[in-house]
Amino acid sequence: MRGVYMKNEPLLEVNGLKTYITLENKKQAKAVDGVDFVIHKGETTALVGESGSGKSMTSMSIMRLIPEPSGKIVEGSIKLEGKELLKLSEKQMEKVRGNEIGMIFQDPHSSLNPVFTIGMQIAEPLRKHKKMKKKEAYKKAVELLVMAGLPNADQIVKMYPHQLSGGMVQRVVIAIAMSCDPKLIIADEPTTALDVTIQSQILGLMTELKDQTNSAVLMITHDIGVVSEAADKVMVMYGGQIVEKASVKELFRNPKHPYTIGLLASVPRIEVEQERLESIQGTVPPSHAFPKGCRFAPRCKHAIEACTKTVPELIESSNDHEVRCILYRGEETRPCDNHEQRNTN
Amino acid sequence: MYIYVIRRILLFIPMLIAVSFIVFMLAFIAPGDPLTGERIDPAVDAEVLDQRREALGINDPFYVQYFDWLGSVAKGELGNSINYNSRTVEGLILSRIDNTLYLSVFSLLFTIIVALPIGIYSARKPYSLLDYGATTFAFLGLAIPNFFAGLLLIYVFAFQLGWFPSQGSVSTVGLSGFDYFFDKIRHLILPGTTLGLASTAIYMRYIRSEMLDVMTSDFIRAVKAKGMGNRSVLYKHTLRNALIPVITLLGFEFGMLLSGAVITEAVFNYPGLGTLFLDSIINRDYPVIMGINLILSVTILVGNLLADICYAVVDPRIRYD
Numbered sequence: 001m002r003g004v005y006m007k008n009e010p011l012l013e014v015n016g017l018k019t020y021i022t023l024e025n026k027k028q029a030k031a032v033d034g035v036d037f038v039i040h041k042g043e044t045t046a047l048v049g050e051s052g053s054g055k056s057m058t059s060m061s062i063m064r065l066i067p068e069p070s071g072k073i074v075e076g077s078i079k080l081e082g083k084e085l086l087k088l089s090e091k092q093m094e095k096v097r098g099n100e101i102g103m104i105f106q107d108p109h110s111s112l113n114p115v116f117t118i119g120m121q122i123a124e125p126l127r128k129h130k131k132m133k134k135k136e137a138y139k140k141a142v143e144l145l146v147m148a149g150l151p152n153a154d155q156i157v158k159m160y161p162h163q164l165s166g167g168m169v170q171r172v173v174i175a176i177a178m179s180c181d182p183k184l185i186i187a188d189e190p191t192t193a194l195d196v197t198i199q200s201q202i203l204g205l206m207t208e209l210k211d212q213t214n215s216a217v218l219m220i221t222h223d224i225g226v227v228s229e230a231a232d233k234v235m236v237m238y239g240g241q242i243v244e245k246a247s248v249k250e251l252f253r254n255p256k257h258p259y260t261i262g263l264l265a266s267v268p269r270i271e272v273e274q275e276r277l278e279s280i281q282g283t284v285p286p287s288h289a290f291p292k293g294c295r296f297a298p299r300c301k302h303a304i305e306a307c308t309k310t311v312p313e314l315i316e317s318s319n320d321h322e323v324r325c326i327l328y329r330g331e332e333t334r335p336c337d338n339h340e341q342r343n344t345n
Numbered sequence: 346m347y348i349y350v351i352r353r354i355l356l357f358i359p360m361l362i363a364v365s366f367i368v369f370m371l372a373f374i375a376p377g378d379p380l381t382g383e384r385i386d387p388a389v390d391a392e393v394l395d396q397r398r399e400a401l402g403i404n405d406p407f408y409v410q411y412f413d414w415l416g417s418v419a420k421g422e423l424g425n426s427i428n429y430n431s432r433t434v435e436g437l438i439l440s441r442i443d444n445t446l447y448l449s450v451f452s453l454l455f456t457i458i459v460a461l462p463i464g465i466y467s468a469r470k471p472y473s474l475l476d477y478g479a480t481t482f483a484f485l486g487l488a489i490p491n492f493f494a495g496l497l498l499i500y501v502f503a504f505q506l507g508w509f510p511s512q513g514s515v516s517t518v519g520l521s522g523f524d525y526f527f528d529k530i531r532h533l534i535l536p537g538t539t540l541g542l543a544s545t546a547i548y549m550r551y552i553r554s555e556m557l558d559v560m561t562s563d564f565i566r567a568v569k570a571k572g573m574g575n576r577s578v579l580y581k582h583t584l585r586n587a588l589i590p591v592i593t594l595l596g597f598e599f600g601m602l603l604s605g606a607v608i609t610e611a612v613f614n615y616p617g618l619g620t621l622f623l624d625s626i627i628n629r630d631y632p633v634i635m636g637i638n639l640i641l642s643v644t645i646l647v648g649n650l651l652a653d654i655c656y657a658v659v660d661p662r663i664r665y666d
Contacts, residue, residue: 065569067561091574098572111567113582114662115589125571160661176571 011216012039012062012184017076019054019061021287022069029287031057031071033240036314039184044210044217046227046248048263049237052284055220058237059186062218063103064093081183099129102177104206106189108169112161118145119157122176129180144175149205167198171205178209185210188220203230224267228252236260239295240287242314246321256323259296294326302327346657346664353653357646364642365418369411371638372631378403401427418639424632428625434636437621442640444514445610445617449602451533452541453595460545464552468587469579471557479549486546491605495539495612502535509534512614536613540606544598548591555587562586585659593656600648604641 019032032054039045049055060066061073064085078085080100088096097103105111112121122144123137132140138157145153148171161169170190177185187206191199207230210217219231227234227248234251236244236259244257255261265278282299285291291298293308300307307326314324380394380403398404402413417424423434467476489497503511510516514532515525559565560583568582603618610619618637625633657663 063570065566094572094574096572097570103567103570105563105567105570107563110563113564113568113586115585115660116582124568124573124577128572128574162662173567 009041010038011041011081012218013077013079014038014058014062015077015079017058017061017078018074019057019066019071020074021057021066021071023288027288030240030290031287032061033287033290035076035237035240035242037235037242037245039216039218041183041216042210042214043232044207044219044230045233045235046219046221046231047235047237048221048224048227050222050284052287053237054240054287055222055237056188057240059103059188059218059220062186063097063101064088065097095129098125098176098182099180100183102180102182102185104170104173104177104185104187104190107193108166108173109161109193111173112169114161116160117157118159118161118164118172122157122172122179125176125179140179141175144179145172147209148172148175148178149201150175166194167202170194170198170202174202174205174209178213181213182215184216184218186218186220189222190219191226192221192223199226200229206230224264236263239285239290241295241311241324242322243296243324244322245314250321254321256317256321256328257296257325258300258302258327294324349657349664350654353650357650360646361643364646365415365639366411368635368638368642369414372635373407373410375631377629378631414635423636423639426625426630426633428628428630428633434632437633438618438636438640441616441618441621444615445603445606445619447514447529447533448537448540448606448610448615448617449599451530451537452539452544453599453602455537455541456545456548456598457595459541460548460552464549465556465579465584467549467553468556468560471553476553479553483546483550486542489542491539491543491608492612494542495536495609498535498539499613511535514616532615536609536615539612540602540609548594551594552587552591555590556583559583559586589656589660592659593652596648596650596652596655597645598648599651600645603644 015036017032017035018030021029021031023029035054035058037045047055047058057066057071062078062085064073066073073086076086080096085093085096112118119138119141122141123132123134126132126137126140127134130137141157142153145156150156150168150171156164156168156172161172164172170193174190177187185206190206191202194202203226206217206219209215217230219226221227231248233247234245235242236251236257238259244251244255244260246254251260252264255264259280262278262280266280268274268277280299285295285298291308293306293310294300294303294312297303297307304326312324312326312329314322315328316322317328378398380397395404402410405413414424421435423438425431426434426437429437463475463479467473467479470476486494499511502508510532515528516532520528565578565582568578573582606617607619607622609615610617611623614620618640621633622637624630625637
């Protein structure tokens, strides 16, 4: 543990974030369209959603690595410990990336440069941010690899990425992300490309390292299983907006948004006998052609006429549980039966 | 790494034998021999010519001729020229190859020096004015045939402007030291540029597209996420990966340069291997033709070997296979 900390101290505050992408046909895709959330120190927050829901764009916006000039953060605010990231110059932002915010990517093999040694790639941020000498940085690289659970680290530093397995490389990527003691780690689908057996090891490692260093994790995933295993809080994203926010326990026990309910129902459950797996009809609308009202309305079983008029606000339906659905306005009813009962049909 | 290189070198041997066979075969099946054609006095008796053929071994069966030739090639003897007062072929080639080598090296350097910075710039600022200019130049460079580009350069820079000589490899005899060196260089500029034009165009485009390709790859995003600056991202991570295929191509290029120089040398009347080659073809001087063919094939093979070795040096993924 690195000193005493207040669990509720906010680390990252994102407010009204809008990131638009200009497509080749000049249309604007609202990849992230008004996202607000807070990540507290020591927490793991999961950002869940289908592909195309804008979750990766949210993380790239925090890193300010949106591909320019087609992509642009149009408005909003991203504060890391009160420091406004969107106002930093590119040079200042370089000091945040890899130093205050570490990042872990989906496919470990393609997130390392194939022509440089592992040691060089871990040493690189240390030399830049911590001004370490070459020798010192390599020594630290070995320590980091050991910490990431790679025993023969002094040999691995001399190796190239293609000589290691996927799970080993992801440990290397985690070591790189952790190298400069970041306050926040953004993990973009960190286990998607890995074998199931390796997945929970990697998640376990991340949680362990997070607790050791008192950092916070923003875990981006489409895998509900990963959420239940590793996260404290969940945000469900749909069509560039957050549609539901709650603690993991609360969300699994009491999902509110019809989309979340559908998402949970589409997870196979071993204890329930099912003929067919539930699925949500239709696909995520493309972000340049969102429907006028609620973005989920065209796929929603409970949609009423009012849903197609205006985009609903995110409302706090109960303690620390927010949902963007018109059906919860001022009432405490669920739009449908308990989804677990439905599963047994 | 060593095993890889040794394996490559071993593969080199059967290829060399195959090449020697093809070189000989081509000369063998070509119609006519040095004693046919208009250069031979028609008054000479056919019987005398036949005796001459017998003495030269032209009437021997294919395999006898081939193994005779191969035997002497193995000893480093490529036979005697029929045309140049029976000088040895290896002697003739050696007297010319240095000029061709200068020309090749000059054009290769020209290619690298011009294509690399422009290619990198085009990738950094795609669709900028300079990028469009480079693209236009690249298409022109590829579309204009070598001999025409050569004539164009001669017209503009030798006749109109008079900056560079249009002929030969050295102007006045009696120059020495630095003067001699600079005179050589001055003579190289026009033919060297001509020879390098097409490959410069190709490499420019190649470096541009490779750089753009690497720039959008996941690991470059990951490097940026580590907080690396622009320079490191561009010149260390991107360029290093973008150059892998380029370096490999350069190996092949070097092998190709010697043979590519034939036409350019003819245009500039440059006394290299190419002009010797053309003369020999016109005179049906088969020993010289075979000798040069062999040398050119061997340089291409060596170029390929170099390319393979370079590839392994720059790409660790190849080294350990």
